[in-house]
Amino acid sequence: xxxxxxxxxxxxxxxxKNRKYYNVGNPKExxxxxxxxxxxxxxxxxxxxxxSEYKKPVENSKNGIVLTFINHSTVLIQINxxxxxxxxxxxxxxxxxxxxxxxxxxxxxKLEDLPKIDLILVSxxxxxxxxxxxxxxxxxxxxxxxxxxxxxxxxxxxxxCKELGWWQSINFGSNFExxxxxxxxxxxxxxxxxxxxxxxxxxIKYNNKIIYFAGDTGFSNLFQQIKEKFGNIDIAMLPIAxxxxxxxxxxxxxxxxxxxxxxxxxxxVSFAIHFGIFPQGNDMQFQAESEFDYLIHQNQITNxxxxxxxxxxxxxx
Numbered sequence: 129x130x131x132x133x134x135x136x137x138x139x140x141x142x143x144x145k146n147r148k149y150y151n152v153g154n155p156k157e158x159x160x161x162x163x164x165x166x167x168x169x170x171x172x173x174x175x176x177x178x179x180s181e182y183k184k185p186v187e188n189s190k191n192g193i194v195l196t197f198i199n200h201s202t203v204l205i206q207i208n209x210x211x212x213x214x215x216x217x218x219x220x221x222x223x224x225x226x227x228x229x230x231x232x233x234x235x236x237x238k239l240e241d242l243p244k245i246d247l248i249l250v251s252x253x254x255x256x257x258x259x260x261x262x263x264x265x266x267x268x269x270x271x272x273x274x275x276x277x278x279x280x281x282x283x284x285x286x287x288x289c290k291e292l293g294w295w296q297s298i299n300f301g302s303n304f305e306x307x308x309x310x311x312x313x314x315x316x317x318x319x320x321x322x323x324x325x326x327x328x329x330x331x332i333k334y335n336n337k338i339i340y341f342a343g344d345t346g347f348s349n350l351f352q353q354i355k356e357k358f359g360n361i362d363i364a365m366l367p368i369a370x371x372x373x374x375x376x377x378x379x380x381x382x383x384x385x386x387x388x389x390x391x392x393x394x395x396x397v398s399f400a401i402h403f404g405i406f407p408q409g410n411d412m413q414f415q416a417e418s419e420f421d422y423l424i425h426q427n428q429i430t431n432x433x434x435x436x437x438x439x440x441x442x443x444x445x
Contacts (some may be wrong), residue, residue: 131225149278149315149325151314152350155252163376166373169338173412175232177233180437183439185241185243187443189209192208193363193444196236196237196438196440197437197438198235198236198437199204199405200217200257200402201343201344201367204243204334207334210300212246213242213245214341215249216248216262216266218259219259219261222255231405231406232406238320245272247272248274252369257343260270262365267284268432275292276290276326276350278328292308303334307331309329310353311350312345312348329345331358338363340361340395344380346380346385347377347381351393353431356395363395363397365401366399366401368386368403369402369411370407370409371383371415371416371419383420384419385433387427387432395431396431397435398431399433401435404437
């Protein structure tokens with residue numbers, strides 16, 4: 129799968145004079161002091177290990193779309209023989225804001241068992257979304273192309289990495305396009321690089337089908353913007369955790385906000401992501417899933433699902 133060209137769709141993200149990226153619309157974000165105090169005072173809930181067997185992936189999907197939920201925000205998307213992997217995470221520990229969060233379930237598919245990965249979509253630089261070792265392994269094994277928001281390629285093997293700003297796109301042939309779209313979040317690997325790189329979601333356009341991967345984002349009018357720009361969305365992948373604390377809700381969709389986003393986007397089907405692997409926020413182990421299930425049943429929503437790990441969900445092209 130070769131890179132054909134990069135089309136520019138507009139410019140909507142902002143940078144300050146000190147070259148930091150920031151969220152559009154001036155949402156109320158916690159200060160570094162507030163985050164540090166919360167982190168020092170929080171009492172993490174106990175999460176237990178979940179035993180699960182590794183599964184083998186579908187090798188090729190030439191007659192439709194197959195989605196396989198691997199873990200956290202890692203989804204294997206197979207479209208007519210093209211294999212796309214979102215936010216690959218295979219590490220045992222992640223470090224959300226200077227504290228270790230340990231994995232509590234294996235990925236559904238081993239890294240070495242993945243089929244040939246043509247394209248990797250990375251939403252931002254946080255350690256629970258950006259597993260540099262796993263991505264470089266896939267680059268070496270498959271010569272995968274990596275699409276990543278601006279300011280992140282220096283972490284990877286540059287020849288295989290393409291940066292996009294919001295509303296920028298890359299075409300692979302005449303019928304396959306990736307568009308970076310806004311998200312409300314932040315970025316850092318340590319204190320000294322906060323918001324030095326951009327964060328984003330992605331639209332995958334294949335023929336007349338549109339798939340939306342939200343990455344990691346809080347609720348804002350960005351969902352209305354995406355709906356207005358792209359119209360009918362076939363599949364949306366939306367995070368549902370953490371539920372708590374309220375302090376970080378500006379950066380994350382909780383189950384209630386995920387349902388609001390789903391109602392705005394009106395996709396044929398939505399997939400819940402970003403749950404069940406690493407302790408997040410103040411959440412108990414199954415808190416987000418339980419709250420989400422309650423909400424969708426109360427509101428009689430049948431096309432927003434919590435995907436089972438390693439199950440292949442198939443849709444017609």
